[in-house]
Amino acid sequence: MYLFGASGHGKVVADIIESSEKEMVLEMVYDDNPKLESILNTSVLKVNDEILNSESNQWIISIGNNKFRKLVSERIKGSFLKAIHKSAVISKHSSIGQGTVVMANAVINPDSIVGEHCIINTGAVVEHDCKLDNYVHISPNASLAGGVLVGEGSHIGIGATIIQGITIGKWCTIGAGAVIIQDVPDYAVVVGNPGRIIKSNSL
Numbered sequence: 001m002y003l004f005g006a007s008g009h010g011k012v013v014a015d016i017i018e019s020s021e022k023e024m025v026l027e028m029v030y031d032d033n034p035k036l037e038s039i040l041n042t043s044v045l046k047v048n049d050e051i052l053n054s055e056s057n058q059w060i061i062s063i064g065n066n067k068f069r070k071l072v073s074e075r076i077k078g079s080f081l082k083a084i085h086k087s088a089v090i091s092k093h094s095s096i097g098q099g100t101v102v103m104a105n106a107v108i109n110p111d112s113i114v115g116e117h118c119i120i121n122t123g124a125v126v127e128h129d130c131k132l133d134n135y136v137h138i139s140p141n142a143s144l145a146g147g148v149l150v151g152e153g154s155h156i157g158i159g160a161t162i163i164q165g166i167t168i169g170k171w172c173t174i175g176a177g178a179v180i181i182q183d184v185p186d187y188a189v190v191v192g193n194p195g196r197i198i199k200s201n202s203l
Helices: 008-019 049-053 066-073
Strands: 002-004 028-031 042-046 058-061 188-191 196-200
Touching (some): 008 028
16 A cells, blocks of 8 residues: 655554554555655655556555645545554444544544545544544544534644534634634634634635
């Protein structure tokens, strides 16, 4: 299997694969503009069309930026794997899409649905009945209470708290430490406690 993305985030994903109890072997890390020669003893190479177009290759996109992760996923013709740290607590009644990475000590509780190419970062909590669309990033120590919906590409910042039943639109940014007690429209950038909209993202 291969990683696309040679960064600090890629280093964490590589570590999850290395420590996995499943038979996952990281063969190579690729990047459009590699600045490192290796990540955790795995070589880093510049990506090429041949490797991207091979349908037999298996990938995880190790890029923290949601927009770039989506763009890269559209370039790859192979299939995608998911990586889950052995210390994560994942309910057998939840579901996790391909390409998603779940970091150390994260929790995903029953009847939650996590889409494809998401990041559930270190110590994040996704409570029961949450639904996360594709390309969402839940940052370290962020917490989603029960029944929270998060739209495609939204980024929940480190330490943010979303109360139960809230809907976060697509491609939103929820700032670090924000407390969200009202629904958030598409593309909104929200900060503070209680959260307030300060501007809109543009794609």
